[in-house]
Amino acid sequence: MKHRHFLSLLLDTILWSYCFLASHKIIYNKIIMEIRYPEFSWGEPLVCLVLGLIVSSVIYFLLPRLSIGRAIYFKTYAQLNKPLLKRPYIYLGLFIFLITLISGLYVSQVSLREFFSHSGLMGAKRIFIALFTPNFGILEHALFAAIETIYMAFIATLFAIPVAFVLSFFAAKNLMRDSIVLIVTYSIIRFILNLTRSIEPLIWAIIFSVWVGIGPFSGMMALCIHSIASLSKLYSEQIEGIDEGTMESITATGAKPIQVVWFGVVPQIILPFISFTIYRWDINVRMATIIGLVGGGGIGTLLMQYQGLAKWNEVGLLVIIIASIVWAMDYISTKIRQAIK
Amino acid sequence: MLKVKKLNKIYPNGTHALKDISFEVKKGEFLIIIGLSGSGKSTLLRCLNRLIDPTSGSIIFEDEEISTLKGAALRKVRSRIGMVFQNFNLIPRFSVLKNTLTGSLSRTGTIASIFGNFSKEEEKKARSFLKTVGLNGKERSRADNLSGGQQQRLSMARALMQNPELLLADEPVASLDPATSHTVMDYLKKINQEFGVTIICNLHFLSLVKEYGTRVLALKDGEIVYEGPPEGIDEQWFRTIYGEDAKEVRIK
Numbered sequence A: 001m002k003h004r005h006f007l008s009l010l011l012d013t014i015l016w017s018y019c020f021l022a023s024h025k026i027i028y029n030k031i032i033m034e035i036r037y038p039e040f041s042w043g044e045p046l047v048c049l050v051l052g053l054i055v056s057s058v059i060y061f062l063l064p065r066l067s068i069g070r071a072i073y074f075k076t077y078a079q080l081n082k083p084l085l086k087r088p089y090i091y092l093g094l095f096i097f098l099i100t101l102i103s104g105l106y107v108s109q110v111s112l113r114e115f116f117s118h119s120g121l122m123g124a125k126r127i128f129i130a131l132f133t134p135n136f137g138i139l140e141h142a143l144f145a146a147i148e149t150i151y152m153a154f155i156a157t158l159f160a161i162p163v164a165f166v167l168s169f170f171a172a173k174n175l176m177r178d179s180i181v182l183i184v185t186y187s188i189i190r191f192i193l194n195l196t197r198s199i200e201p202l203i204w205a206i207i208f209s210v211w212v213g214i215g216p217f218s219g220m221m222a223l224c225i226h227s228i229a230s231l232s233k234l235y236s237e238q239i240e241g242i243d244e245g246t247m248e249s250i251t252a253t254g255a256k257p258i259q260v261v262w263f264g265v266v267p268q269i270i271l272p273f274i275s276f277t278i279y280r281w282d283i284n285v286r287m288a289t290i291i292g293l294v295g296g297g298g299i300g301t302l303l304m305q306y307q308g309l310a311k312w313n314e315v316g317l318l319v320i321i322i323a324s325i326v327w328a329m330d331y332i333s334t335k336i337r338q339a340i341k
Numbered sequence B: 001m002l003k004v005k006k007l008n009k010i011y012p013n014g015t016h017a018l019k020d021i022s023f024e025v026k027k028g029e030f031l032i033i034i035g036l037s038g039s040g041k042s043t044l045l046r047c048l049n050r051l052i053d054p055t056s057g058s059i060i061f062e063d064e065e066i067s068t069l070k071g072a073a074l075r076k077v078r079s080r081i082g083m084v085f086q087n088f089n090l091i092p093r094f095s096v097l098k099n100t101l102t103g104s105l106s107r108t109g110t111i112a113s114i115f116g117n118f119s120k121e122e123e124k125k126a127r128s129f130l131k132t133v134g135l136n137g138k139e140r141s142r143a144d145n146l147s148g149g150q151q152q153r154l155s156m157a158r159a160l161m162q163n164p165e166l167l168l169a170d171e172p173v174a175s176l177d178p179a180t181s182h183t184v185m186d187y188l189k190k191i192n193q194e195f196g197v198t199i200i201c202n203l204h205f206l207s208l209v210k211e212y213g214t215r216v217l218a219l220k221d222g223e224i225v226y227e228g229p230p231e232g233i234d235e236q237w238f239r240t241i242y243g244e245d246a247k248e249v250r251i252k
Helices: A002-032 A043-062 A068-073 A088-107 A118-132 A136-170 A180-198 A201-211 A216-240 A244-252 A257-294 A299-308 A312-339 B041-048 B071-079 B096-107 B110-114 B120-132 B148-160 B178-194 B206-212 B235-242
Strands: B002-010 B016-025 B030-034 B056-061 B081-084 B166-169 B198-203 B215-220 B223-228
Touching: A002 A043, A002 A068, A002 A088, A043 A068, A068 A088, A118 A312, A136 A180, A136 A216, A136 A257, A136 A299, A136 A312, A180 A216, A201 A216, A201 A257, A216 A257, A244 A257, A244 B081, A257 A299, A257 A312, A257 B096, A257 B110, A299 A312, B002 B041, B016 B041, B016 B223, B030 B041, B030 B178, B030 B206, B041 B056, B041 B166, B041 B198, B071 B081, B071 B096, B081 B148, B096 B120, B096 B148, B120 B148, B148 B178, B166 B178, B178 B198, B178 B206, B198 B206, B215 B235, B223 B235
Parallel strands: B030 B198, B030 B215, B081 B166, B166 B198
Antiparallel strands: B002 B016, B002 B056, B215 B223
8 A cells, every 4th residue: 555655656746846847947948038058957857856746745645636646546536437627637637748748849849930931942842843853864873772772681681580580489488488597598588689679770780880891781780680689579479479289289299399399389370470571571671771871781872872962863763762662562561461361 | 007196286376276186097997087167177187297297296107107207208108198188289280191190299300300201100100090080081181171070089190199008188078069079079989999098088068977987086176076987976976066056967
């Protein structure tokens, strides 16, 4: 019970402190005082935290019906029998939403004036005209780069498959729970995979462009690493969802562990595996174009070069080619995945 | 051939599924275990071939203590005990023949089995067992294209491939209709009588118990409440096993 009191008071404090901080920094400093670069000191959030604690404590003990924490952790304060807008704590929620909306608009510098400014509109017109009159003079060059991208994605996927296939069995909880050694292996592999996956392929490409030099190889490595992590996760989730009865029946025949996996697990997951892999190839082709932007080779690198030179007609052609590749890959992968279902 | 002494199973969540279970099974018997869902029938059967590890107690199979075996020795014992399941547990995408052949995995090398290289002899044996259970002509069909009764017969053929001395049947007819249930039970009886395989079978229906069993074990809350001939279960016993308000359902 005390645990719940603590959690709800903590929640209230966080919410109120946030209200104070956001109102002070955005609404007071920027909008009312119109300071362009307000000074920041760590004392400000600290003061807000103390204020938040005081206000939320007062509310928590004297006006419990206003407390969101109480409403979440205690059924009686949720006032479920009343309509939504008759519950006092809802208004605090709406206030927090409003503050976040105003701050959000301000922080992302939404400005209708600039969106509709004359020079801005002229620039947009110029670039759109250029994009829609692509320069077919570089078609050959662009196509070769596009082929590089597709092959790069293909090799990345192909190399990732066997590694991910093997790793996925060690990352599947239902196969790894029988002994301490297995559980430890499972946890380590899971941790490494999660870590690898949380680093975007774009970052991997930057790392590998330093490691193996700028070009398709670094892009391929980036895609491959990320594919291994993602495919292992998808594969292992599929393994975790199998019907364990088949495993049980194969075990009961006295089969060896590898045979149990091969006959009891693999036949059930092979189709979803193929489906995920094709989907992954599709994703890799898309990503390969982006990765090219940071020196991963292929059509993305070309795009980067022409964009840097402000050659918008050439960029227009590249955009058309990228769009058609992505569309074609999407179409093909959907068709194949439907066919093998 | 099988002696179970003071067998206990306590699951990690604290459920005491088996409490001091002791019984013996003689060669050639058709022992039926009855009891409500959750009475420990499935747990007991799975302890016998160690799909579940018992918490304490001993299981002696053909004069060998098997409750503590590990690795290769355990697999060897498992290969001598066949098992059929309520949900058949076949490999749905594999052919009938290949499913039958999985019964010979313990005798086949790992690499050979991965490449599907089962010996000609095994294949011949598989075909003859498929004939035994009346599935000849279906060898090439996919297992998931068979009806429920056919799938259960296929799982029996798979168990026969192990040349089992003991066959465990976990609710073999619970997901089948009454007519098919009888066919499947008849095949179990045939395996029992013609091949001399000892059978331990979990069942729901008392009418089937009286027709097929040579002996009955009744479990209630993890304890044996009745042991004896099927005819011995009268109205009184029935209420003890299934609770005061139970009514017997017969399947013809």
